[in-house]
Amino acid sequence: MKTKLLKPIVTTTIFLAFKVVGPLTMKTKKTLVLLLFFLFESISSEDVCSPTFCSSLFLEPEVRFPFRLVDRQPSSCGFPGFDLSCNEKNQTILKLSPSRSFIVIHISYTTQVIRVDPDFCGPERLVGINLAGTPFENNLESYSFYNCSSPNASFNVPNISFPCLGSVNHSVYALETFKISYGDIPQSCKDIATISVPVLKQYVGIVRSTLSWIMPFCETCELGGGTCAFKDGETTCILYGRDPREISYRLIVITGVPTLIFAIVLICYVRGKVRYYDQGQHQSIDLSAIAITPQTRSTTGLDGATIESYPKTILGESCELPKDDSTCAICLSDYKPKEVVRTIPECSHYFHVDCVDEWLKLNATCPVCRKSPEIA
């Protein structure tokens, strides 16, 4: 579940609490903030080990148990030896020894395989890869590299080409050493290196080294739609959505947050009516100052054209509105002659035009009855 999305919602709720709860007593305010804080904490603690990426564009492999990103997640999120990091280009990096790092291209959690760029074109060039002391299977393959002076050397055995190692008049090829027999190598080719590396595969011209792991064994869990995680020091399979605790947690979050926002607005509305009935001032609550992330804004608010299409009324001397509804539920001040109010057509609730416009930009629901005017 994307608990990350809930963080801005909860943060917004806390901001709203501070902004709107002005008239409440200190004690009530403290209780409310504590309540929100615990909700926030329970979400963020669940969040720490949730899948993450080096690049926010989601172009990089998803990192989750048994892997973790060392700079972003505590060691309890991953299995020992499965530490990944991000480089300055936001690429996912696997460090196998102090001197050998590889760019991670793909992780398959169901087949327990990680594909890396063997980096033979990097500064280390043709140096073998040692997997001793790592959690990865030591299934190394011996490869012989040839430097051929003819531009299109032909071999009788499968070969992998390395354009980055070649030049105008030379091409470099790798062949599995055990498959080579006498006469397979053209005269124009010179043996330049024989090294042991995890199995090489060429995908659309790009060479990848494939590493696999056995422990922790999470294949069956992953195939069943779950994810492995550490629980009480043991690797266990967590089936999201089936764990009753997970379900109740979701319910709390999904129903709790909107209810809380509604409760705050309602409390303020009622208190505003009781306490500020005679107070004619326009108490300004700057809703635009409340921090709401763009994703929240774009998914929940209404656009300007829709808001403009709702009817506006200029209040006359008699106010032309029923007396029992003489206070704007958003800014808690009474309507005065010549003020402009806007009515939400679906429920006929009305508010100061300035107040309700700001509100509708952030929420597509009526602040009093929560009816959504947006449903088309």
Ligand SMILES: *[C@@H]1O[C@H](CO)[C@@H](O)[C@H](O)[C@H]1NC(C)=O
């Ligand atoms: C291949 O051979 C040519 C000529 O001997 C040399 O200039 C070139 O550096 C060699 N390439 C590699 C990758 O060893």
Ligand SMILES: *[C@@H]1O[C@H](CO)[C@@H](O)[C@H](O)[C@H]1NC(C)=O
């Ligand atoms: C490549 O080969 C051609 C023809 O044999 C030669 O003229 C040219 O100088 C060579 N280029 C390099 C960079 O060795």
